Amino acid sequence: MNVLKVPGRTIAVFVLPCLLLYVCIVFVPILVSFYTGLLSWDGIADAKFVGFKNFVNMFYNDPVFWPSVRRTLLYAAASIIEIPFCLLMAILLNRYVRRGNTLVSIYFTPVILSVVIIGQLWKTIYNPTSMGGMLNGVLVSLGLESWTHNWLTEPNIAMFCLYFVSLWQYFGYHLLIQFTGIQNLPSEIYEAAKIDGADGFKADRYITLPLIVPILKISVVLAFIGSLQAFDLIVVMTGGGPAHATDVISTHMYNSSFLSMKYGYGSAIATFLVLVCLTFTLVINLIFSRIEKKVG
Amino acid sequence: MVQKPLKRTLSMILAGALTLSLAACGGGAKTDSGTDNTTASSGGDKPSDKKVTITFQNIQPDPSTPSYKMTHAIVEEYQKANPNVKIELDTLNTDQQKMKLKTQAASKEVPDITIVNPAAQMKPFVDAKLLAPLNDVIDKNGLKDTYQPGLLDYYSFDGNVYALPDGNNIEVVYYNKELFKQAGIDKVPTTFDEMLADVKALKAKGITPIAIGEKDSWTGSFLFMNILLRTNGGPGFLKDVVDGKKKFDDPAFKLAVDRFQDLVQAGAFPDGATSIDANAGGNIFKSGKAAMWVIGTWETGAIDASSVAGKVGAFQFPTVDGKGDLNEFMLAPGSAFAVSANSEHLQETKDFLNYFALNLPKKQFELKNAVGLGQKVDGDLKAAGYSELAIEVASLFNNIKGGDLAFDNTMNPATAQVHLSSIQNLFVQKADSAQVAQEHQAAFEANK
Numbered sequence: 017m018n019v020l021k022v023p024g025r026t027i028a029v030f031v032l033p034c035l036l037l038y039v040c041i042v043f044v045p046i047l048v049s050f051y052t053g054l055l056s057w058d059g060i061a062d063a064k065f066v067g068f069k070n071f072v073n074m075f076y077n078d079p080v081f082w083p084s085v086r087r088t089l090l091y092a093a094a095s096i097i098e099i100p101f102c103l104l105m106a107i108l109l110n111r112y113v114r115r116g117n118t119l120v121s122i123y124f125t126p127v128i129l130s131v132v133i134i135g136q137l138w139k140t141i142y143n144p145t146s147m148g149g150m151l152n153g154v155l156v157s158l159g160l161e162s163w164t165h166n167w168l169t170e171p172n173i174a175m176f177c178l179y180f181v182s183l184w185q186y187f188g189y190h191l192l193i194q195f196t197g198i199q200n201l202p203s204e205i206y207e208a209a210k211i212d213g214a215d216g217f218k219a220d221r222y223i224t225l226p227l228i229v230p231i232l233k234i235s236v237v238l239a240f241i242g243s244l245q246a247f248d249l250i251v252v253m254t255g256g257g258p259a260h261a262t263d264v265i266s267t268h269m270y271n272s273s274f275l276s277m278k279y280g281y282g283s284a285i286a287t288f289l290v291l292v293c294l295t296f297t298l299v300i301n302l303i304f305s306r307i308e309k310k311v312g
Numbered sequence: 313m314v315q316k317p318l319k320r321t322l323s324m325i326l327a328g329a330l331t332l333s334l335a336a337c338g339g340g341a342k343t344d345s346g347t348d349n350t351t352a353s354s355g356g357d358k359p360s361d362k363k364v365t366i367t368f369q370n371i372q373p374d375p376s377t378p379s380y381k382m383t384h385a386i387v388e389e390y391q392k393a394n395p396n397v398k399i400e401l402d403t404l405n406t407d408q409q410k411m412k413l414k415t416q417a418a419s420k421e422v423p424d425i426t427i428v429n430p431a432a433q434m435k436p437f438v439d440a441k442l443l444a445p446l447n448d449v450i451d452k453n454g455l456k457d458t459y460q461p462g463l464l465d466y467y468s469f470d471g472n473v474y475a476l477p478d479g480n481n482i483e484v485v486y487y488n489k490e491l492f493k494q495a496g497i498d499k500v501p502t503t504f505d506e507m508l509a510d511v512k513a514l515k516a517k518g519i520t521p522i523a524i525g526e527k528d529s530w531t532g533s534f535l536f537m538n539i540l541l542r543t544n545g546g547p548g549f550l551k552d553v554v555d556g557k558k559k560f561d562d563p564a565f566k567l568a569v570d571r572f573q574d575l576v577q578a579g580a581f582p583d584g585a586t587s588i589d590a591n592a593g594g595n596i597f598k599s600g601k602a603a604m605w606v607i608g609t610w611e612t613g614a615i616d617a618s619s620v621a622g623k624v625g626a627f628q629f630p631t632v633d634g635k636g637d638l639n640e641f642m643l644a645p646g647s648a649f650a651v652s653a654n655s656e657h658l659q660e661t662k663d664f665l666n667y668f669a670l671n672l673p674k675k676q677f678e679l680k681n682a683v684g685l686g687q688k689v690d691g692d693l694k695a696a697g698y699s700e701l702a703i704e705v706a707s708l709f710n711n712i713k714g715g716d717l718a719f720d721n722t723m724n725p726a727t728a729q730v731h732l733s734s735i736q737n738l739f740v741q742k743a744d745s746a747q748v749a750q751e752h753q754a755a756f757e758a759n760k
Contacts, residue, residue: 058436060414060417060437060442061436061439139587147583166583166584168586168587169585169587169740253587254586257733258586259736259737259740271729274411275729276726276728277414277724277725277726278726
């Protein structure tokens with residue numbers, strides 16, 4: 017800052033509007049929702065202050081809460097496991113495909129589509145055989161009748177079908193981020209490495225990987241936070257059903273506040289979600305700063 | 313030396329522009345939402361002649377439906393007769409309207425006229441004193457006497473009427489005569505065992521026996537409640553639970569769960585029912601792919617407009633294990649028009665609602681939408697060219713002996729949600745009825 021010699025006042029003038037906006041539409045509502053979490057309130061009549069009763073109920077008495085937390089974390093884990101595959105794909109595209117951009121754009125298409133469209137599309141793919149579901153149709157034509165399922169309505173597999181759709185949709189997104197990241201690496205390093213005898217996967221291991229760490233971090237944080245907030249796809253495809261089998265934290269929060277009309281309780285769940293998001297963002301940042309220090 | 317001040321002025325200008333544009337945004341929003349209020353207050357002082365804008369929130373977004381045409385026709389007529397009154401329609405679909413009203417209610421900004429649902433569902437709004445009593449509205453021009461006896465009770469609290477229903481429906485079983493014939497069924501079932509046998513016969517022919525869209529879980533509950541109405545030997549089970557006279561582990565409730573599971577086990581419902589939404593579920597029947605549809609009579613018009621028109625009949629839900637009466641129905645008193653207690657021009661709004669409610673049955677009759685009206689209407693259905701199905705359904709109305717309201721109209725929302733997902737669960741896995749009963753009881757006690 018001193019190098020630029022910008023007076024503090026100017027900085028304030030530039031930062032203030034954004035800061036104010038941020039405080040008003042992000043920070044204050046979070047505090048308000050924490051406070052609402054301490055109320056017993058149906059959203060219409062007068063609220064009653066009940067202290068931490070909602071939180072106690074949430075942790076100890078709600079049979080839906082912990083399973084939905086588990087599903088949310090699995091969701092996040094699955095989307096993080098996807099990232100190495102995106103990276104591998106990005107490396108391969110960079111090396112073997114001359115005009116990788118076109119392919120990357122094609123992989124990116126699902127990201128542009130509205131989630132509602134994606135949901136409807138995959139719903140028809142997952143449909144039971146009697147309703148002409150494509151996936152089951154393919155299985156039957158391969159002679160694998162015993163593998164057919166009612167994908168979205170069998171409680172044990174419905175959630176995995178949802179994970180898959182989400183992975184499919186965001187594959188291109190992370191691929192694009194990493195592909196661009198790799199393209200921006202200076203080619204001199206590779207040329208120098210080649211002279212020293214580091215080529216192919218050796219170059220990937222010792223050059224690409226360390227240099228791409230900041231990009232990977234962006235991908236991981238985005239994937240993690242995105243899947244913690246997963247909501248629209250689930251609402252479109254299963255609505256959290258059958259019987260809560262596909263409920264995640266955010267759908268449970270929505271159902272509690274708007275359908276069961278327990279705003280206070282819903283806000284308590286929201287507070288929990290915010291805390292989880294913050295904690296994991298911090299943890300991920302910490303891990304990556306360690307890694308960056310190590311390889312940098 | 314020249315550069316530095318220039319830079320600074322530039323930065324100041326840019327910063328200024330940024331804050332200004334922000335301010336402009338904020339200001340714009342404010343004036344926007346303010347217009348309603350200013351026009352409103354200017355008309356509030358004197359009841360007549362002054363310009364008045366009434367906001368009418370409604371749930372008729374589809375221009376092809378009779379109810380949409382009815383709403384618009386009456387509003388236009390009224391505006392013509394009362395040039396000082398402007399009625400602003402705030403049109404939403406059902407779910408959006410529910411959500412918007414809850415948000416508006418939280419900030420006490422209920423529109424002049426809005427839509428609420430009967431009994432337990434509108435109680436929070438009444439308790440919060442958001443709705444105006446409409447006793448004077450129904451006393452004017454004999455409006456009260458047009459409603460079916462007892463109907464307004466579902467919208468009354470402590471002797472005051474708070475909303476005027478747009479209809480009154482019952483749950484019946486629609487069936488496709490052609491598909492019944494294909495499966496060799498020559499008469500409609502009157503007992504649950506006959507119904508199960510029919511389900512199996514239809515299933516054997518590869519026909520989906522009963523259409524349902526259970527992703528919207530009220531559909532399964534609506535059917536289940538009809539079984540409960542029978543096994544309980546009459547209406548009032550949930551009311552007894554609320555009053556503490558019965559518990560959910562009552563044999564009637566457990567039997568209803570078991571019989572409902574018999575239907576599921578017999579393959580009565582389409583595969584993957586819990587991922588089909590209510591509209592799509594209805595379309596299975598309306599496109600002639602399913603033989604039965606257990607639903608409210610509000611669908612009569614839609615069935616007549618579909619590809620199975622003319623092939624469809626209706627019958628009462630059968631008795632279960634010899635219990636219950638065919639002429640007791642699941643009752644579905646319609647969504648209803650309520651007036652905001654904080655309306656800036658209460659009198660004008662009430663006058664309009666009185667006119668609207670008086671003309672609603674006439675307009676609906678003209679538009680061939682008179683089945684399931686909550687009000688008496690002069691005129692002969694047959695002479696007016698109504699379909700055979702409509703006349704058949706209308707005749708079922710004549711024999712109503714009584715019945716129950718849907719679960720979510722009787723119980724508080726939190727208990728209702730547990731119930732809905734508990735019933736949805738029966739579609740995908742077999743459950744012990746005692747367990748189901750216990751789940752209900754626990755939810756009821758936790759949310760009392």
